[in-house]
Amino acid sequence: MEYVIEMLNIRKEFGNFVANDNITLQLEKGEIHALLGENGAGKSTLMNVLFGLYQPEGGEIRVRGKKTDITDPNVANNLGIGMVHQHFMLVENLTVTENIILGNEPKKRGMLNIKDSAKKVAEISKLYGLDVDPYAKIEDISVGMQQRVEILKTLYRGAEILIFDEPTASLTPQEIEELIGIMRKLITEGKSIILITHKLQEIMDVSDRVTVIRKGKGIGTVITVETNPEKLATLMVGRQVTFKTEKGPSHPTEEILHIENLVVEDYRGIEKVKGLNLSVRKGEIVGIAGIDGNGQSELIEAITGLRKVKSGKIKLNSKDITGKHPREITESGLGHIPQDRHKHGLVLDFSVGYNAALQSYYQKPYSNKGIMNYKIVAEKANKIIQTYDVRTQGEHEPARALSGGNQQKLIIGREVDRNPDLLIAALPTRGLDVGAIEFIHKKLIEQRDNGKAVLLISYELDEVMNISDRIAVIYDGKIVDTVSPTETTEQQLGLLMAGQEKEEFVGAATNDVVLKEGDDRDVK
Amino acid sequence: MSNRVINLLVPIISIILGLLVGAVVMLFSGYNPINGYIALWNGVFEDSYAIGETIRQISPYILAGLAVAFAFRTGLFNIGVEGQLIVGWFAAAYVGVTFELPAIIHIPFALLAAAAAGALWGLVPGLLKAKFGVHEVIVTIMMNYIALHSVNALIKTVSGGNYKTDPIKETASLRSEFLANLTDFSTLHYGILVALAMVVVMWFILEKTKTGFELKSVGFNDHASQYAGMNVNKNIVLSMVISGAFAGLGGAMEALGTFGYMATLAGFTGIGFDGIAVALLGANTPLGVIFGASLFGSLKYGAGNMPNAAGIPIEIVSIVIALIIFFVASGYIIRVGLQRMNKKKGAK
Amino acid sequence: ACGADKGKEKGTPSTSGKDKAAFSVAMVTDIGGVDDKSFNQSAWAGVEKYGKKNNLEKADGGYDYLESVGEADYNPNLNKLVRRDFDLVFGIGHMMESSVKEVAEQKPDTKFAIVDAVVESPNVASIMFKEQEGSFLAGVAAARMTKSNKIGFVGGMTLPVIERFEAGFIAGVAAVNPDIKVDIQYTEAFNKAELGKAAANRMYSSGVDIIFHAAGGTGNGVFSEAKERKKADPNAYVWVIGVDSDQYAEGKIDNNNITMTSMLKRVDIAVENVSDLANDDKFPGGKTTTYGIAEDGIALADSHGVIPDDILAEIDDYSKKIAAGEIVVPEFPAKKK
Amino acid sequence: MTFLEVLYFIVPMMIAYAAPLIFTAIGGVFSERSGVVNIGLEGLMVMGAFSGILFNLSFASTFGAWTPWVSILVAMIVSGLFSILHAVASISFRADQVVSGVAINMLGIAIALFLVKMIFGKGQTEFIERSIPVLNIPILKDIPFLGPLLFKGIYGSSILAIGVAILAWFIIYKTPFGLRLRAVGEHPMAADTMGINVTKIRYIAVIISGGLAGIGGAVYAQTMAGDFGHATINGQGFMALAAMIFGKWHPIGAMGAALFFGFAQALAISSSGIDFMKNVPAVYLHILPYVLTILALAGFIGRANAPKANGQPYIKGNR
């Protein structure tokens, strides 16, 4: 078989830390090759080496059989290697077209030829079924569309070898479907793909072979059809991983969160939450299922006091918290795992210890009469580090240096530790490996079993189905239905999320159960 | 070499490099660098008088540096230290001239007035930033000019048309016979103690208080801070106010110590702008500011000796100072060099 | 070590031989620097002249100067010169008033002199100028030369010195023709040419044809504006009256010159004079010596033929009357508000 | 003065005052759009003013009427070269860009004054004889109202300034270089992955800023001051910085802001000729331009966002 890319015995060091230690990856022409490993295993590093962003300390790279030094991304581009980075490499205030042509701009008499470029972008996107608006600004478009722009960037340059670094982490299931379709189409065009993802099912679905790395070392390459998710997980983590999180039945008691006719506008003044009703009780996990952009963010921000409520009422612990200051709401018993952990969850330049105190620093015993007690802060931080298995060099390390998974564990530790009556968890496992996901799910269920409530917002149906005791489906700013995860299929849920009335597709039986289980007030 | 040693070596090497390049400049313009540097050294350390004057020069630099550094730690760039210092100078002088009080009350009162005036001058850009999102750099630049013209007018008003205020009352003065005798009649005054006390205050606020935690948090990530229930706008205003208060006290050094009055200013004092360099030389930490101010103040004061003792134009000294700042700022490249050397040694 | 020691080696013998050798003299400039083409430069010329006259060297024991970079340098600079054993130390400029006062009290054995301010200490000689007298003559010249009967005055900052210029100028104009309007504008800056230019522009545009400036670097803008007008129209009737030193060179444009004359303030003469007095043991300590027309401290510069002889004669007439005390020129502008 | 007279006075004055700021502020736009903070504009202007005057004095007889223009060119080159220091420190050596800028300011004035002393033996230069001429633009100047307002007695350099603003707009928004510049200042790593040489773009941008600030300094010196000394450039660089931010890092915006400053200054100076402002105490007039600016910012300009990567050295592979 012909290898388009061979990375042989690659070694990459950061200071004294070896991120890639003797890793070999061979990419066949026309295959989708998955690269699997825990958070921080060194996948992105390896790909950045291939793309010329990092120079390896050892090993060699062969492109189409020829030994090549990829000294910078330009070289990679010229070799037909394109990369869709884990964190998007898009200039937010430029348009789609501008982002795509950047560095390789068509000119007309020395001027940018935006018109023709946009036309070409439109052509390529049509060719591959990628729906984008060439003139839209990046900051105005959805994450899914941004993802497609990233892909277009590589295709525009005629990339034959595409690297996708966790492309599905922040996509909705629908968008993931689309993306998989696109990848398949690219393969039929004769292109080759390296795909990094933590979602084993995706690997099983689309890849031909899988290379597994663990803690910087290559474990080996397996053929997808000869393996299964359990085996892959074991290879990757080095131990058995449970997939279906074990949980007993829920025992909901009194209502903790009550939302009535809530209306919220987004930053542009467009109504995003349009008369929403929702109720969450102690001792249950309510999952909010919905397609991105149906008002989830605005709903969370309204509950947590970060966004003005236009009308309606929010009650927490039977206390009216509508329009209250975030801190007052937090003190009324709310915990919050924000969806953007870098922007909202952590102060990256603060130490792990400071971050652990970010929500409670102003209270006793962390501070007293305006004076901080950093000894107690450190003690608390160390407790969280231990209890939540945050892998860090210590509470003094800046949060920036933690891997995403560990950053997330830190946030969850901080929030759960405050023992809130209601925990809002927004996309709590985005981008995490299966081990970390397992851990976080356990913690959420523990919370419930301790008689607390959890409101889970997630775009991953798996997660919502696995964890929730009830699923509230959000569509166009309203909860359109509340269903039981045990008695609903993913397909049904998907249709609800797409805005279809349940009568149109569900049999009577399911419907009855839903109504029994759900809180009547929630259902319109 | 441990990281610690490298951290210590970087500024030292920067200074040496700056002096070396300065020496080359002197050589090329036909001056003897050794004479030059001896003159510089003597200008700072020759006798108690020189040391006294050097310390006197350092005091306002410390306060200006603290002002810039404090704002920086909260993510704000206060170019308005100059203006805040000017209004602080005036306020201290006014209180020093106008009131009859025992020293034990008079001095603190005058200092407080200076701090308050500086704080007020910082409040305006702080409020505008918090309320309207107006960039603080531009407002503080404008506030500098407003301070200059307003204070000049005020001096005339309070002095009955004179170009300077009366001398402050003895009871408000930071000068002392003791210090004067100690340093052979230098203008050294107790302001240095005020400056050092403020270093401790800044350290305390940032490292020990709840407010400091919030200020730093807002400086690093205002979104996360808001999520954590902090009042970002309040912290922006507070930061500018505290920064302005430090700057105002810098003005009090001039009013109550160095000059003992305030005269119409024909232009900016420059201390506020130099404070930017001082703060950044000191990596925006309280202790670092002492280092930055000492370096800056010594060079500036010692430089005065070079034309006279070595016949070297004062501009050359400014060139040397600027070069040192360049090298300290470019510490990264020195660090890289040190680490390379280190590695090579380790490999052997 | 030679750089620092040099001063000392020379310094020691000169102090011991103080009674034989001439009086050593030094000065501290204000922030303008020793070569500011005005004030400090003129003072230095006086010191130099005195030194050369007495065969002194530019060194310790002879004559020297120190430049001040900032106002906080005044004290240390004065002190340094005292410590280098100069017999007489000049502080140049009113800004140095407090510093001279303070250092003079600390060092009662050294003689000091201050220009443009009064310090009442037995070991300080105060030197003042009657700028108003020269400005009066400038006013006479302007009033006689104007065709539009509109004259301008651009001041730097509103300081007593500058107000003396203003007061004298207005009095001079009024002495010739009380109906002439003098347009007065202070820019509150000595270093903003753009403001001087704007002020001049406004004045010339409103019909003013002669502007007297007392505004340092801001005055540069007045010259720029006048020259531009002259360049655009060589027949334009625009003039500037310079200040402190002869600003004829500043007014040159093509083959014309827009400097009508300048009001001279002879700091050099005053400095040399006080040094001589000190050398002759007649140091005017504790006294204020005022230099006006009578003392040759104030004069009008050569007009290079711009002002016709008859007017020059009239100016000379006024000059004599002022010197003789027949005309007393006011020091303060009439209160405006 | 009648209202029209006031206008005829204020508008040309406003433009003349603004021109040096326009050049310099647009220089700042280039630098900061690429992600390099440049508070060294003041020092770069100083170098421009100095070299412009020096060249003008030295070569007036060689170049005749062209002297001021050649001087501007020379100033541009000198300041452009000088700005390389800032570029090396803040781009290659990852220096704190603000500190480096402060050092540039100190260095600029120190070198210029040192050289003045060496060359002229005194604190400032002679006066130039060939200053930038004022033009009356044929035909246009005869347009009623607008003619005397805009086309009579205008400096050639002011026209050049407006031209540069438009050209800068064109370069930044309409050319590949401009696109790269904006990308580099916003998200340098993204630009890097697209094969753009971040370092090169930033160097070019900083050098452009140096060149334009040099022009600004030379224009100021050759229209307003007429000589060079320690106080020739005093704060204009900071005003230009303010204009850049006021104009939201946009060349046309920066020009508008500079013109606004000019307007406020002209208004303050001309107030003694305007009836209702005649009796306003002088100090209010002197602070008027600055107060007006603050009011304008608070009232209707509001929030402005700096380029995202502004002030951060680009380190490959850093997240």
Ligand SMILES: Nc1ncnc2c1ncn2[C@@H]1O[C@H](COP(=O)(O)OP(=O)(O)OP(=O)(O)O)[C@@H](O)[C@H]1O
């Ligand atoms: N720029 C860097 N500097 C220092 N160390 C780094 C850097 N980038 C990565 N590392 C180290 O390399 C290791 C591998 O990081 P990498 O980003 O490749 O992980 P990954 O496998 O992509 O993880 P994830 O699944 O979370 O994306 C990390 O554990 C980290 O310690």
Ligand SMILES: Nc1ncnc2c1ncn2[C@@H]1O[C@H](COP(=O)(O)OP(=O)(O)OP(=O)(O)O)[C@@H](O)[C@H]1O
């Ligand atoms: N600038 C840096 N300096 C040192 N280490 C770094 C740096 N950036 C990243 N790392 C290291 O990289 C490792 C992995 O980081 P990375 O961001 O890839 O994690 P992640 O789990 O993929 O996070 P995310 O889910 O946000 O992508 C961390 O262990 C961290 O130590």
Ligand SMILES: [Mg+2]
């Ligand atoms: Mg990764």
Ligand SMILES: [Mg+2]
């Ligand atoms: Mg990662």
